[in-house]
Every structure is written in structure tokens, then in C-alpha cells.
Amino acid sequence: MVAREVEAAEIRVSAPEGSVSTDRRPRADAVRNRDLLLSAAADAFAARGADVPLDDIARSAGVGIGTLYRHFPTRDALVEAVYRYEVDVLCQRADQLLEEMPPDQALAEWMQLFVRHVATKKGMLSALKPLLSSNPSFSDQTKGRAQAAATKLLNAGVAAGTVRADVDGADLLRAVGGICMSTDQERSEASERLVGLLFDGLRHGAAGSQVSG
Template sequence: MTASTEPRKVRADARQNLDALLTAARTVFAHSGVDAPAREIATEAGVGVGTLYRHFPNRAELVAAVFTTEIDATAAAAAELLESHPPKEALDLWITRFTRFVATKQGLSAALRSGDPAFDALPALLIGKLGPALTALLDAAAATGDIREDVDPLELLQAVGDLSHRAPSPDGSPNPMVRLLLDGLRTR
């Protein structure tokens, strides 16, 4: 019953172009930020813009596709950190990691905050994948009484993203304002 809607395979060149686009996007984003013109990405991939838009409904979806892997990895790290560290420490470490992720991606933070509907896919992606991860961390840290319990994970996630536009210190610690926020989380 599963083959009723599969008259043909995906064309090989289509799949190749899709890969080329993802690779090109990764390169261009790293070099020029996520605001890079669609044409630039298409050119780098050696295809026309039309091809880009057949594979992705809009630029935001392309951005989302490029970062999905890393976002998944970040989400997965939450569970690992929880196993190897005390809750509050795991939370701090994970936030630091998240901070680094956002700061590393040129313009990602700006895109997140821009409010531009063109980037709607990004918040949805982050919320969907990282929301549960952060919720687990917050719950664990709240259970030990280290932090307050009235914190909305999504708001915190958004806030940390908002504060992460400045590059983190070379030593890998989050920027001072994120640290302040984490301090505010503690029970007094």
C-alpha cells in the first residue's frame, strides 16, 4: 500500500543540485552571514536561482536546512550533559554551548531577532528542537532547588539567543550578559 504514489524516482541531478546548494549555502553563510543574497548561493552552487527556489520555498527554509544538523547535535548534548554533570552545571554548560552556536553563525542572531517574516522558519526550528532540551535541563535544575521554577524555557531560549550576538570570549565562556542572566536564575 505504500507505492501507490511513486510513479518515478527523484532525478539524480536534482539530488546532486540539492546537495550542492546545501554545501554552497554552508560555505557562503560562514563567509558572508545568513543574509547573503540567494543569487550568491545559487552561483556558488553552480545552479540558477530557479533551482534554489524549487528545492526551498524561501531563503529561511534553506537556512533552516543548513543548520538542522548542528541544532540536532546541540539538542542531543543536553541529555549527555545531564548525565555527566550536576543539573545546574549541565544547564550552564549547555547554555554556553548554545550561545557559542548562535554567535558563531554570522547573522543568525540578527535573523532570529529581525522579526522579518522571511525568517519565521528559524524560530520554529529552534523552538521545536531546542525547547524540549532546555525544558529538561531547567526541570532538573529546579528539582534540586538550584534555580527558580517560574522560568519559561522558550522565553529563556529566545532571550539567550537575543544576547548572543556578541562573540563569546576566547576561553569559551558565554558573554557577560548571558552570565548575568544565568545568575538571575539562581534561587536566592
């Protein structure tokens, strides 16, 4: 299952000679269907939890069940792809926000987005956790990208003098993640308030204001 992906990658890498069509451009319908599936799966997982029948996902994506299984040989592969995709979206939003508004405001917005991101992922959490703990490289990749986005936002704020300098991306994610985890079940409202508090703390010790120590 997972081995198949690895195998495919190896073939591509280990074919330096007579491989004419090895890196052929993927077909348009394949790309389209993959996106449809990803989007349908994201909705289904968020709305109905990680146990939603794959048949239903294929149907709501408007493709056959065979197509789903070809793109994502196992349920785990689908869960992983959805998660990867949504982390991508979240990280891209960081860049967009930085272009649209001042850094500190962008940071505040992004932190709230993060909370909602986690809240909608609650449903697939039971399927996701074993995946993250059994697959360190996957876990590291997503964590790394999220940290990069957080760091970028923080640095922009620091450069503008509106965010304190003694917190890095990893710290920020740990703090926000911890808040999301600690507030049990469905109450993202409480999380949003706590994260707001956290953000005020981030702004408090900025270069523009007074630092205690």
C-alpha cells in the same frame, strides 16, 4: 518555490490508493549531497555572510549548481534548512550534555553553546529575520524545539536541587536571546560573561540554597 514543497507534501498525503512508489526510499546520493550542501552552506554563511554566491556553495560542497537548486529551490529555502539543521544540533547537544555531566553544569554549558550559536549566525541574520517574521510556523517550530531543550535542562537541574524552579524554558531563552541581541556585533565575549551572570542567578535560588520570598 515554497509552493513546490507544499505541493509535494500534499501529493504524498492525498495518494491513498494506487501509489506504489510514492514513499520510495530516497536515493543514497541525494541524501549525501543534501548533507554536503547543508554543511558547506553553514560554513559559508558563517564565514562570508548571507550574500555568499550560491555557485560557491555548490562548488565547495563538490556538487553542481543544478543539484543545489533542486534541493533548495530558493536562497531562502537553503537558509531555512541550514537554520533548522543547526537548531537541531544545538538541541541534541542538550541531551548529550545531560548524559555527560551534572544538570547544572550541563545547563551552563548549553547556555554558552547557545551564545556561540547566535554569534556564528550573525552573518545570516539579515536573511533570516524576514524569513522568521514572514513564516510564523517555521518560527514557532524552531522556537518550540529550543524551548523544549531549555526546559529539559532546567527541569533536570530543578530535580537535582541545583537550579531554581521559578524559571521556565521560554524565560531562559528570552533572557539569553536578549543578551545576545543587545551586545552589538562580534563581541560574543561580553555575551558569554553576561550569560554566566544569568546562570549564577539561576543557581542562586535553588532548592538546596535559600530562597528569599
